[in-house]
Amino acid sequence: MRSFYNIAGQSIEVELLRRAASQLLIYNGEESTIAIKALGDDEYRVTVEDQSTSLFAIQQGDQFFIHLNGNNYQVDCEDEMQSASGALSDEDKVVANAPMPGTVVAVNVTAGQTVKSGESLMVIESMKMETTIAAWRDGVVCKINFCVGDSFDRQAELIQLEE
């Protein structure tokens, strides 16, 4: 199993392979045999090769807090997919298209106005539900194609932000 952790701002990648009585840890291409024994009350005896030490560890969600030799460490687990994937970005998108036919209930901005990501630009109604068209990025509103009460078809270009 390949795991990703973050210790003091530094990302590390380790592989852990199951062996008969112990586990094989691969870090930076180096292999070491490790064994972990729970001693109760969050205390563990960790043996790396022939070196043994005991430490305290607790897990809270994705974080581990480790007490070792009088020092405290925080280890954050990183999701494999999160570290592998690039964030989806709407940075280049210019226009909001209507997800379905409907009518405009409210227009909350005017052309030329500067908006922040997440701010409500327009509210539309379709099939008894009101949907907010929110700014998908920071930008300046350059074109509003419909007024309150106007109806539109699916994929209609509702509102535009400057490129």
Add this chain to the structure above:
Amino acid sequence: MQRIISHINTNAESFKENSLYNLKLRDELKEKIRKARFDRPQRDFDRLKRQDKLFVRDRIDLLLDPGTPFLELSALAANRSYDGKSPSASMITGIGIVNGREVMIHADDASVKGGAWYPLSMKKLVRMLDIAIENQLPVIHLCDSAGGFLPLQSQFFADRYHGGRVFRNMCQLSKMGVPQLSVVLGHCTAGGAYIPALSEYSVIVRGTGAVFLGGPPLVKAATGEIITADELGGCDLHTQVSGTADYPASSEQEAIAKAREIVAQFSRIEKEKIEQQAVEAPYYDPSELYDIVPKDNKIQYDVRELIARIVDGSRFSEYQPAYGSTLICGFAHIWGYKVGILGNNGVLFNDSSLKGAHFMQLCNQNKTPLVFLQNITGFMVGREYEENGITKDGAKMIMSQACSVVPKFTVMVGGSFGAGNYGMCGRGFDSRLLFSWPNSKISVMGGEQAADVLVDIKLSQLKKEGVTLCEEEIAAIRKPVLAEYENESDAYHSTSEIWDDGILDPIDTRNSLGIAISASLNKSIEKPGFGTFRF
């Protein structure tokens, strides 16, 4: 599994408004439940005391394992019927734990009209037994009922799902090998007498318990014989002479202790194994549900925000995240149990219907129970969508849903309108359990749309007669329709009619689903199979 990233800002003004509104709904719910459970005239408590009987809630406390959860069902059944005179439809039902075994419990409430069954009591009893059959749960009956409430007999006796169904269901359970136990704590008269008689085991309390087909007044009227209830069908008669009951007890406490001992002898069923992992609390605080659910049902919001506050670690492996985006599908864990979740993010289109149909097939293939978070105004209407086959795509979704063999659970978290109710596993589709949130609404179409349709019809009728109406007259037609829709689409109406298994405080959703999933695994999951899909 990746964690959902929440995008809400709980300090925003709209969230504060939502929170105020939803907390008010929660408080109303809690107060209604408290009343249904405990609000009785003092004279009723005094009468129970005189009769040497415990209040039904105390009986249940004695029966259950201490400190274990009890999932009470339909606590507000009949809240809109019989002038509110039948709190919880005069009986308690629910899933609890007795000597480590998950059991279904039915307990008559003798503090209300001697525990007489109203039509909705019968419906609740039949539903309770249906749940036992569907989940293979042993049943414990705490019997103390005067029998059917005679003035309303035409509404609970003769039809398919009326009184006879109670006994039919009891027989079916027995045939399936699922044991039932009756504890006779009061009278079991007429039909009610068959409850202990059809149970595998029964305990009867000396002095207060009695079982007979006709009580002393009926016997006197029929044959002139004058006899006391105890002589006619009391503890000693049935445990020593007739053999109708098994174990005598000298007090309610002893009877319930005996019942616990009997349950401890039940063989444990090996539960169905589904994917399971260590439990993790949600990363996002479930109490933020009050901030997220909009004050106005019409406002669309992201159902992932709800999922993040219900599932383990707020982790969600979303299926087809870029396709059919108005239906969110994906895998998650609830109390460690793997589930497939379907939640609405808008109206159902062709693509979202197909996505839902396929996702449910996947869940059937890998034995994953389904959880539906229903907030749906329906399938999309209009020429473009009909051309694209919205009706046949919706039919595929309904077919896939209806034929699913994995346990299904439904939570009405918002609106439930039209065929959307069907696609998303409404009451007609045998969810193992179906819960509502206090803000939820159900109807065949929205109130305003129904009013418009009815006004249109009325106007065209009148036009033929040469009559035209002014604005006020039209408003006068609309108003009562709107009011009736408002009233009848309300969650309290649904739960009163037992269209659901109870209204939940939203933050209890995770725990309720956890208990429901655990209970559902008492029944093994069959091999998947579907009907024909129209392509």
